[in-house]
Amino acid sequence: MSELRLMKGNEAIAEAAIRCGADGYFGYPITPQSEVMETLMTLRPWETTGMVVLQAESEVASINMLYGGAGSGKRVMTSSSSPGISLMQEGLSYMAGAELPCLVANVVRGGPGLGTIQPSQSDYFQSVKGGGHGDYKLIVLAPASVQEMADFVELGFDLAFKYRNPAMILSDGMIGQMMEKVELSPQKERWTNEEIEKMHPWATTGKRPDRERNIITSVELDSEAHETFNNKLQAKYREIEENEVRYELTDVEDADYLIVAYGSSARISAAAIEILREKGIKAGLLRPITLYPFPSKKIKELSGGLKGVLSVEMSSGQMVEDVRLAVEGKVKVEHFGRYGGVVHSPEEVANALEQKLNGGK
């Protein structure tokens, strides 16, 4: 039986983690995501499902605990906010290199540095371009509601295991702190060790006489062999780009102008579109649900009939680069966003579209 509740985005992540049968959470507190671990500690899943919840000594320790858990085929996750996620980049690169699945939730706050605790979307580049070293990608999901904060936990784990790659939920302080109605899915069983051995033959579950030792590593000192391995990674990313693009369209059928916005900016932009349409300006919204893989093809396809595209993000302009690449110069692409912890209003977004694309009329 599913269950209807009113809860914060951060609380929804915690509830969903237990209910989808996660094996472990390792984290370190930081505003504005601290409710994730607080909720887990309150719910005490180790007494019910057997899920481990551990406060690590640092974010660096958390991500390396994920490396260990994931190496043995367990569904493990962490969450943090921007400065903490920066500390995890080395571990994420190692996990991508060792092809380990895990889930990391980033409830973004304004940077750079220690910055502010208010919402921001300025970690886009870090998330979708590979924040650590080497040629790798994270699968990046961008929830725009508390319901999606819950839903994307299981989706994130599923994609991570399907492709043996770290997945990230890229949220922000607004989605993390706000409360909305959520339908929680029923409790699922955690995988048994037998199921893990069967489903994930690569996992280090102990040497058996009928197979070679499994080794989890990201090191390969033979350059030729390492290029071959990198080719395998790239082939995997092309497959992800082919199969896993997700987005939502609103009012695009008759649109002259397209707003591209994700997460909380998509919510604010949806209200901006209502304002613009009342004024007779036909605007529509494309909300990327996956930021990697990015819905480039769909944006290109829509751009033909448009007078302009506005990328709305709480940053000085990051996703706008991917939108520009997608339209291949066919149509004018502008950026609007408040940043440094300031959240733009629907009115500001509507005005920006009018000023930047509709000639200020």
Next chain:
Amino acid sequence: MKEEIIIAGFGGQGVLSMGKILAYSAVMQQKEVSWMPSYGPEMRGGTANVTVVLSDDRISSPILHSFDTAIILNQQSLDKFESKVKPGGVLLYDSNGITHHPERNDINIYRIDATEEASRMKSTKTMNMIVLGAFLKVKPVVEMENVLKGLKKSLPERHHHLIPMNEKAIERGFEIVREVSLMNA
């Protein structure tokens, strides 16, 4: 139906919990809701506010710059949000500590002496529920039956013995709220 509300006051006055109870009540009435707090390094005595949206349809932005109703519990919040009420909207305020009363004549202003009434009822912590009662009298957006369900859902079980006291406070607010006639202000 769509109602966009700002509730603002000092930290510790029950601003966030009033918003949560109102939002949960609307969930019980099959409405869409959003509850967006101003969060920060704030604490008892600092300012606190929360934006609550109740709607029959999917809610676009949970962050707003103008409101159908402002529920105001201190002078700073009154100064900040009086101008943010939409023309024809509602401003409901607790009179405690207010030296500079609202002045707009294009909105409906209601006054509730909730802090005073709560201390008379010897339960100062139910002040926010007196204000909630006043709001529900002015804007009956949620049925009382669902408010009681929302109250029960919002409070942890160890506090469920306090429900009758809160219920009484809501009823009291319902009774004593009064419209301010600007002609006499």
